[in-house]
Amino acid sequence: MTLARSLFDKIWESHTASILRNGQAQLFIDSHLIHEVTTPQAFGMLRDFDLPVLMPERTFATVDHIVPTDTRVGPFSDPLAEQMIQELRANCSSSNIVFFDLDSGRQGIVHMIGPEQGITQPGTTIACGDSHTSTHGAFGAIAFGIGTSQVRDVLATQTLAMTKPKLRRIEVNGRLGPGVYAKDVILHIIRKLGVKGGVGYAYEYAGDLFERMSMEERMTVCNMTIEGGARCGYVNPDETTFAYLHGRPFAPAGADWDAAVQRWKAVASEPGCHYDDVVVMDAADVPPTVTWGINPGQAIAVTEEIPTIESCAELDRASVAEALAHMKLKPGAPIAGTPVNVAFFGSCTNARVSDFAEVAKYLVGHKVHPSVHAIAVPGSQLVKRECEKLGIDRIFKEAGFEWRHPGCSMCLGMNPDKLVGDQLCASTSNRNFIGRQGSQSGRTVLMSPVMVAAAAITGAVTDAREFFNIKNRTEV
């Protein structure tokens, strides 16, 4: 009798090249995504050892982290940005690596270009020097964020030494309410399980909610897996996955396509397979969720009050006190109504065409509040072009958003897009750590794109369901 197996076990076993003396698996990496910030040192180390890039055909590069979004005319005023981009250009050229450069028409945030180009495929292993590589799990891939020395290892060996995590199935069934989105789902999961709840686990997102989700929604969910402590998270591949990939430049074509689909179907978890843990949630319980603190688990419904220190578990009180002090928020006060200075619409969590299109529906006829600086940063050149073709850019610009070039932008504030002083930013990004958006005293409130739009217009954290009179939900 053959035991039912999970997608995770199948991929792990088929990619284990050897077991190392320390017990770790040496995992073969199918696709390695690289960008300008975590590679200069890695390529330098390769040169020190006189090693080539072992499999340049499995390595794909883009510029995103430090590239400016207000201009595409170089040389860029930040000498570090200019140097990093030039170095990546030279390294890709000398190693024959495909590079989605600024003039390629296909540049974008690293976790956007993998799926857009059809590089991200079910049943594969993917690595990238960015924590949010978990995004690619939306396709039924096992995808890990890695550090610079591991980028070096993958460049040199196309493998990674990894300890196999346990597997948790997170099953969410039912329908989301109007004005509730994939971003709310993952913020809710992290709130319930904690930012360390997933340490030592891989997550399988299952249940009819995820089955009904579009690929873009699944990417939003998988993107923030790392914020809940799990290195990777995935959704089993299905017809939605295959339809998304069909015809993309690096996806299989012709007879190879049919064979690939058969392979991809076979990699999905089988009924009755083993999970080390199972968590079940009801989609109807997910509210529009916003963070109030300095990690993504410090989150509440937009209708709730900011917690008091006394209301929190003894163990959490020190971090709650630190968060309240940093955020300058009043314990016990409603989070709705908190003044907002900056609205950031971007990042690999929520800067896809469907995100912009959903917000555009509600933005028409509205103006950004005079006290709010609002920027919209498409996740890739493909997204930017498609939004412009659909007239979405015009709606954003008429409302008062700046319409930028693609890049990570204010997700991490490595380029000139930074908070100033203690500005509070309503943000579609994934991380609200102290200093994340470029100012040590800056404050980040994570939320869905439609909630960011409501905050931009009203100048305060706002329940978008009431403000935009959202009565129906169509997409999930």
Ligand code: SF4
């Ligand atoms: S948008 Fe943010 S999380 Fe995504 S790749 Fe860039 S820096 Fe990383």
